[in-house]
Amino acid sequence: PGPGHDLRQGQPDAASFPRSAWLAAARRALVAAPNEAFGPGDPQGRRELRTVLADYLARARGVRTDPDRIVVCSGFAHALRLLFDGATPVLPPAEHGPLAVEAYGLGFHRGLLAAAGVTTVPLPIDERGARTGELAQRPDVRTALLTPAHQFPTGGPLHPGRRAAVVDWARGRGGLVLEDDYDGEFRYDRQPVGAVQGLDPERVVYLGSTSKSLTPALRLGWMVLPDHLVDRALAAKGEREGWASALDQLTLAEFIDSGGYDRHVRRMRRRYRDRRDQLVAALAARAPHVEVSGIAAGLHAVLRLEPGTERSVLKAAAYRGLAVDGLADYRHPAIGEEAMPAVDGLVVGYATPPDHAYPAALDALCDILPPCA
Template sequence: IARNTAADAYAELVAEGWLTARQGSGTTVAERAEPVPPTRARRSSRPPRPAHDLRQGQPDAAAFPRTAWLAAGRRALTAAPNEAFGPGDPQGRRELREVLADYLARARGVRTDPDRIVVCSGFAHALRLLFDGPRAVLPARTAGSLAVEGYGLAFHRGLLAAAGATTRPLPLDEHGARVGGLAEDPEIRTALLTPAHQFPTGGPLHPGRRAAVVDWARGRGGLVLEDDYDGEFRYDRQPVGALQGLDPERVVYLGTASKSLSPALRLGWMVLPDHLVDRVLAAKGEREAWASALDQLTLAEFIDSGGYDRHVRRMRRRYRDRRDRLVGALAEHAPHIEVTGIAAGLHAVLRLAPGTERSVLKAAAYRGLVLDGLADYRHPLLAAEAMPATDGLVVGYATPPDHAYPAALEALCAILPPPL
């Protein structure tokens, strides 16, 4: 090659810092500190993955029906009209709303039609549409206090608090939330409940209380927000029907695909009283900004083809087996531990002796076992005289893949305290 070409190459390497050239000393490789690989830097900022994962609220990610979902997506995209690839309708694809209306009526006893369903990206998104922002349907600062169950997700309470809502806890007992307290506080206009399976303590809302809370909403001119987070997973008898069926004009039904399929889909739905539909759509805006229209079409086809029903039946059998194995392991290794909330859902509550929850959680962390304590779910304003605090563990038996479940159960049994 020409001498000038070599000289230009050397000059470029010197300019980029790879070489060092000094007059009279020749050209040498530049001394540089060894770079830290980007992957190593990223990993160092993340907490290590737990050895055993029994966190609640997560389905078995390995059980997602990939083949059936891909087939449904292929059929849905082939049949989709051209306009489906344009700006999204904030109410959601008509195809999905139609199959949801049929499915929810058949599986959950919901009374609705497609025009009263609004698709959203999940339960938290639904709460934000209702309470947060300048176009909120129920502006938190003017809608009065919001009643919530005495035990529930702190994330939801935090979201409501950030929107300006004041939450008032309802004590719980073996029949669910004690809704009689709603009438005693004239400031409460809205109640957020999990009637099919109280979260996290377990158990459905008593039939008498279901009727009472609907009567309260009618008399107060208020609303009940029904979080049907895992209503399809009942194991020992047919699922309890949705509270919304008792009065579609006083109950807002909120459901998602997060537990039945995957939280990665970011798909949920609101079944609304007729007078709230336009207000929710105004809060969403003129175009769909959250839920993918293509995922909506795929879910519609998955439900319509029967794939969703087959998947739910398969997962119900799998999770029931997981529950039975948990109960069996506890009966063998820790028979003194009471297990509750196992008739439905994806988790169980293990009752502990008073004063032992914190030490048990420390022992779990030492063994690389991740799970939640019951105290994390207690509303900070729930008075001890209204409902004494109870020590316990919230064990998500759906989370581990099949091959990891036996070791997770062994680790769980190992950290449980002996009988007093």
């Protein structure tokens, strides 16, 4: 049996997938689809999707691109594999050397990179995001992977000065910034900050997907590439599309072009903002000593705990039947205490529980939090 209460991060609200609107878009897309759409797929992705993506990303995220610089993939993990793994990776590890990553991130992604032979170098994080100035101390590093809009999982955005500085670093080093636009569309206290890619499209690879905005079940993502990397990406994918369904691509293109995607994102932005507000209100009432760190954005929040209490809180959560993640699980194993002291905390995903179960999940969370010291 699953947990009694599920507050794990990484899952959008499955019940909110726009089934009727998606079905209507699929019908329109199938009626309008040319016959060749039902043949072998283009590894770059359907032109219809790349065209509407270029327009949408420019309008919503400030991305500077055109359809010929977009390569469709099946999600962020697939993009990493195309960039670093396989017989003809876009960025061969032997050629590009170590990859700088943020000191906190998904272990799954670090494992994927390690399996591809990529050495990852952790960048410390503070209240202004990744300390990109420290890249200058690593002359062997030419590529950095960042989550500038909403650092995962700690929750802060990359400071404007550091955004500009990391692009300058990439220019001077002849390197690249890989921009994982995690939660870029879900900012609740202000308009979302534009993508770093807009500062220099030839030095930033922009990576996005539908995993959080729609559903991870769709398996659609995209890479916006500098001109000189497009052919490499297509060589890495192979002669035919083997990952992303052409019919799903056509449906997503129609869904975006008809305005359905914008309406869905606006609706989910309100829904997730309300969920976060409920979490903050519950903590203010029952555990006011617990800090919610990071900005009002995304599908999760980090609760800061007193030093030395994270493991005991997680044990109490398991006893209570509450599934929640500890912040330590996301810490890069190579980052030392002298570079960045460890912080105890919980990573709370507030998008997953259905409406009827969310209040009880918040009660269970407040029950396992330690009292004020």
